[in-house]
Amino acid sequence: MEAKLRAILPDAELLKMYEQMVLSREFEESCAEQYTKGHITGFLHLYSGQEAVAVGATAALHRDDFILSAYREHAQAIVRGAEPKRVMAELFGKATGICKGKGGSMHLFDPSLSFMGGYAIVGGQFPIACGLAFAAKYRKEGRIAACFFGDGAVNQGTFHESLNWARLWELPVLFICENNSYGIGTSVARASALPDIHRRTCGYDIPSERVYGMDVVAVYEAVKRAAEWVREHNRPYLIEAITYRFRGHSMADPGKYRSLAEVELWKSRDPIPGFAKRLVEEGIATEAQLEGIRQQAQVTVAEAVAFAEESPWPEDGEVWEDIYV
């Protein structure tokens, strides 16, 4: 029997999580449309299907805990508090973007939100997360670093170097693997000698667990426990969230390596309607309320697109700015 939602979080927090998942989904689906129209260019990796991980995890972290991620990070930035319109403007390459249009989809960053970046070199964020955790520990700030990454990234040297390092230096890093079964077109089974990713920490004496990443509350509870453990012990921990991306790896991927039946099965586990059903069943929200949330999210995203469209391009002189201080 699943625990009642109200026993876990107050109604307002639960509704906020719902709102964030819906906003993330609407944002991503709108990105796909803007890409097709040619307003968003370059690589575009969408998060649809994985919302429960970013939303559940972020809700469980302290507001000033560092978050780092890879290149599929729009939702993580928005859930942490980045304004959708400034993220959309970044994707459009506009001067009003969160990184002045210099980073694009894969490199969102806002230190005022302790959102310490999207990185597009697979595995690049692991050592940086360790460094931020070291700085926080050295300065006795009491914050931890939450480092998101994919199932493909665990086969990079930096993953193993950083696990060893984080344990050796006793660094407060919470590693969160979003196992969506694929690194581009290569399944975990075809890439990992040990496909149970959470078990790969045993060589570094780092505790770990697996959580069902299509359930926002399950993610929330696991990350909450883990983050407090990391904070208290100043030691790393790893969570493997089992999830799935509904779209291709990027907009350029037709997704021929997975069967329609597999995709349909996972779509039936969509974290958003599943959570909506529980909210209604447990009397936390009415259908009408949830529909209102969805409509509001659509308005927010439409405003973000309008803002991005109307925003100016960067000045030519910007190419020489920000490289050195």
Added chain:
Amino acid sequence: MPDMTYRDALNLALKEELRHDPSVVIWGEDVALYEGSFKVTRGLLAEFGEERVKDTPISENTIVGVAVGAAMGGLRPIAELMTVNFALLAMDQIVNHMAKVSSMFGGQTHLPMVIRAPGGGGSQLAAQHSQSLESYFMHCPGLYVAVPATPADAKGLLKSSIRDNNPVMFLEHELLYNSKGEVSDDPEFLVPLGKAQVKREGTDVTIVAYSRMTILALQAAAELEKEGISCEVVDLRTLSPLDTETFVASVKKTGRAVVVEECWHTAGLGGHIASLIYEGCFDLLQSPVQRVSGLDVPMPYSRKIEKLCIPQPESIVAAVRETMSGKY
């Protein structure tokens, strides 16, 4: 001013900066308990303790990446790579991260960090331990590259690098560690990044050099003086920022230039410097710019043939004579 070695000058710079600023921390392979494979970090663990002077696993990419994160998080890390050859394992964090995060994130973060790396050839360490990779780093926007030749510059540039808010590749030359010179013991003695120095004045030809090549250039200049050739030696001191103004001004005065680089000739930094000289004063040149470079070969071990691969004072002398005889 006391005389001290290049090694001790670097050591003093580290100690002064660790005393000066509690956000300075240092790590690398064998830097703490073992006091550094070249003993540059001698005495640091004893004075500053395990919190600030840290041994690391043999994980070069992560040594650099942790420094990137720590710098973002408000510290001033100094990371030592045991030798520059191992920087190749860290090129991802150096080139894709350290050099990029400031601009890629729209100037919202900067990295006050230094990567120290000894390097260069001449110790019969063979192909994998004798490389001069300065052109690799100089090629990459977003990094500063310091290449001190003297103990005084070693101290002053390292202190400036630590205090600077940009990421610096600080390349030390293994054959200079025991060289001696006067070094200021003033804890506020700094050598600015991006300022070349005329190490010897002359009128006939300008020799542009850096790091150990500056020392060889000065030896060559002393030799050439006996023949009545007056050489001006410009020591670049940093390759990035590059002080083009100073060496172009010198060549405008002398009308001739020899560029000395320890790295490989092909696509080496000497070609870039020569092009800047041509752009800056083509019409004043009395003969083509000469380059003296490392040979385009993986370094052999045997000292008899290793010597052929690294610029020597004699090869600089020969290049200067060539430029004196050559005419457009």
